Amino acid sequence: MTTLFKPIRPKKLSEEIVEQIKSLITGGQLKPGEKIPSEREMAALLGVSRPSVREAIMVLETMGLLESRQGGGTYVRSLTDGTLAPLAAMLEDNPELLKELLEVRMGMECWAAYLAAKRASEAEIKEIGSSVEEMARQAQSGGWSSEVDSRFHYAITTATHNTMQLHVLNTIHGLFLATIEVALTKLYSQPRYIEVLLGQHRAIYEAIAARDGDRARRAMAEHLEWVQATLPQLA
Amino acid sequence: MTTLFKPIRPKKLSEEIVEQIKSLITGGQLKPGEKIPSEREMAALLGVSRPSVREAIMVLETMGLLESRQGGGTYVRSLTDGTLAPLAAMLEDNPELLKELLEVRMGMECWAAYLAAKRASEAEIKEIGSSVEEMARQAQSGGWSSEVDSRFHYAITTATHNTMQLHVLNTIHGLFLATIEVALTKLYSQPRYIEVLLGQHRAIYEAIAARDGDRARRAMAEHLEWVQATLPQLA
DNA sequence: GATATTAAATTGGTATGACCACTTTACTAC
DNA sequence: GTAGTAAAGTGGTCATACCAATTTAATATC
Secondary structure (H helix, E strand, O other): OOOOOOOOOOOOHHHHHHHHHHHHHOOOOOOOEEOOHHHHHHHHHHHHHHHHHHHHHHHHHHHHEEEEOOOOOEOOOOOOOOOOOOHHHHHHHOHHHHHHHHHHHHHHHHHHHHHHHHOOOOOHHHHHHHHHHHHHHHHHHOOOHHHHHHHHHHHHOOOOOOOHHHHHHHHHHHHHHHHHHHHHHOOOHHHHHHEEEEEEHHHHHHHOOOHHHHHHHHHHHHHHHHHHHHHHHHO | OOHOOOOOOOOOOOHHHHHHHHHHHOOOOOOOOOOOOOHHHHHHHHOOOOOHHHHHHHHHHHOOOOEEEOOOOOEEOOOOOOOOOHHHEEEEEEHHHHHHHHHHHHHHHHHHHHHHHHHOHHHHHHHHHHHHHHHHHHHHHOOHHHHHHHHHHHHHHHHHOOOHHHHHHHHHHHHHHHHHHHHHHOOOOOHHHHHHHHHHHHHHHHHHHHOOOOHHHHHHHHHHHHHHHHHHHHO
16 A cells, blocks of 8 residues: 555656746647757746756756756757657758658658638738748848748748647758758749749748638648758759 | 758767766666766766756756655666656546647558558558458457457558658557557447448458548548547546 | 947856755654 | 764755956957
8 A cells, every 4th residue: 555655755846947938838828949948048037047047947957848958048949859769860861851851750740721811810920921022021131031931930830820830840951951052042032943932932821810720731741841842952 | 961960069068978877877887776976076077067967967867767856865877677658658647738739640640541542552552452351250259359450550650752751650559559459448449330341441441442531531530530539538 | 430449348157155945865852 | 781972974056256368348450
């Protein structure tokens, strides 16, 4: 009968801080890529000392949830960065798998567009629209950065209201960027491509704004199929 | 060519301390149950500050290697089958997150069914059919194992001819099994569920055999939506 | 107005010293 | 030998300071 009872050990402050931050991440309030408040600010917010906050952050880094950069801040990692890490090694050894990764991403982005069309709030639809407008603006100056394109896809995935979808897509997107950022930069800077891409992004945005899931899915599929066909010409 | 070079980040002191203590544990110099030197003593031995030692010990506790007791010292833990990976543990603690992962999986399995319908070879279609037949056979003896169900989904994903899809889905499936195997086993052993599942699996198989991608996708969506609705009743 | 350079501010990393709370050990009285 | 108490040792938390890396803001130049 003694196995029913376990010794009760009071929780350390750092453990409580870990639980709070974990909750914010899994609940979607802290999203992958986001920067969390600085250690000093967090200590003030929580009413604890900076070493206690540091201990909690160290634990969360060990779990793979956070990543600190000296002088630069602390950022939320994608939950699946660790479990999908073998994919990065596979990509390094076999660059031809990139095409397959693009196809995996295609499936997920199409699913995300579908869900976003079903679920996006007005604010989220507005944010998707803003990122397209920002692309249009940068297009007039010769092209846009891969960051703006990421923002567009990120906004769509955020509108699915599925935290895990966001984390998994972030991990895959990170693998993607790591291998082909040069080709993407070319893609986003050549006038003939820019015009096509902008039209495709607008079509996706409009389908989501119209809350038409199947149309959003098809628009996203068309976009990514075109990207898949075009990238080999830039490698 | 940029992918060959990775940013070099200098190691934190606490990381170096972690490596040293891990080496002593895995090398047998520190045995389970043994008490390690006190924080103050360790700091003096290593020529570092006590907070740096504390951070390292905190990390080793998170890894399950050490255990601290206030006033009592820090001890090496037994290296049993150990802790779950952080993400799996979080999924266990958080049913909402598990539900979201199920939805991510849904998107991917539907995509896989679509691609499989487009690409499966005759042998692959045959293997998918065989796994359905094996389910039917085991159903007559009261139910089938989660392994047979895995084989069915694995065969479909194999038929996509996309290695990355296979790896990502396998990883997600592994996280899944770690958390809900008991509920799945119940699902595959109750007569009223078995009949529904078998019908759904047959519909998927038939759509793939007919090489009808959209039909395969819809059949898979219907199957997984049903599973998603039914699992909470078994928890 | 754009760009490059430099300075200032912010951020994480490490350290020192102090104190609190819990546990262990040593000492004393019976 | 045992019980009680004091002292020492240990982990937990904190305040403050300083260093090193990064980011941001200000300034000079074209």
